[in-house]
Amino acid sequence: xxxxxxxxxxxxxxxxxxxxxxxxxxxxxxxxxxxxxxxxxxxxxxxxxxxxxxxxxxxxxxxxxxxxxxxxxxxxxxxxxxxxxxxxxxxxxxxxxxxxxxxxxxxxxxxxxxxxxxxxxxxxxxxxxxxxxxxxxxxxxxxxxxxxxxxxxxxxxxxxxxxxxxxxxxxxxxxxxxxxxxxxxxxxxxxxxxx
Ligand code: FES
Numbered sequence: 658x659x660x661x662x663x664x665x666x667x668x669x670x671x672x673x674x675x676x677x678x679x680x681x682x683x684x685x686x687x688x689x690x691x692x693x694x695x696x697x698x699x700x701x702x703x704x705x706x707x708x709x710x711x712x713x714x715x716x717x718x719x720x721x722x723x724x725x726x727x728x729x730x731x732x733x734x735x736x737x738x739x740x741x742x743x744x745x746x747x748x749x750x751x752x753x754x755x756x757x758x759x760x761x762x763x764x765x766x767x768x769x770x771x772x773x774x775x776x777x778x779x780x781x782x783x784x785x786x787x788x789x790x791x792x793x794x795x796x797x798x799x800x801x802x803x804x805x806x807x808x809x810x811x812x813x814x815x816x817x818x819x820x821x822x823x824x825x826x827x828x829x830x831x832x833x834x835x836x837x838x839x840x841x842x843x844x845x846x847x848x849x850x851x852x
Pocket of ligand 1 (some may be wrong): 776795
């Protein structure tokens with residue numbers, strides 16, 4: 658029994674006009690969707706970064722006062738280390754938010770509270786009462802007892818925290834580490850301390 662070959666059409670299959678339009682519309686919609694998703698992925702962190710400048714200023718901890726202890730714990734004429742937890746913290750900061758400062762009690766309620774970080778590149782400075790100097794272990798920066806620069810690479814004295822004494826307790830405004838042109842000065846309209 659012989660089988661007849663089925664004739665094969667050589668004409669290209671052309672989709673109907675309706676099919677072509679609906680396929681093009683589908684691809685266009687998919688393209689718009691993916692472009693929108695890509696734009697959102699890129700935009701979210703950028704917008705978050707831009708808004709952080711606003712939301713940061715409203716944070717509860719920003720520029721809040723942190724108690725360092727009773728002034729009786731800081732004898733007159735001495736400089737002592739005090740520790741505190743930075744109130745301007747993120748939940749993920751952990752123990753990195755625990756920091757320290759040097760408290761110099763000049764007399765009565767007159768104090769100077771120095772940031773522990775060197776004004777050069779931020780290494781923690783140590784107070785040496787024997788020599789009356791703050792010394793930085795990193796590059797040999799030195800500061801006098803009043804925080805002013807003595808020698809070495811730092812171009813200025815130690816940064817200072819604003820402080821107040823109430824009911825025999827000293828507190829500092831510790832929301833942000835003071836730096837040249839710190840936001841503290843910008844917000845309060847004051848010249849940065851030690852600038
Ligand atoms: Fe202190 Fe460089 S970090 S001298």
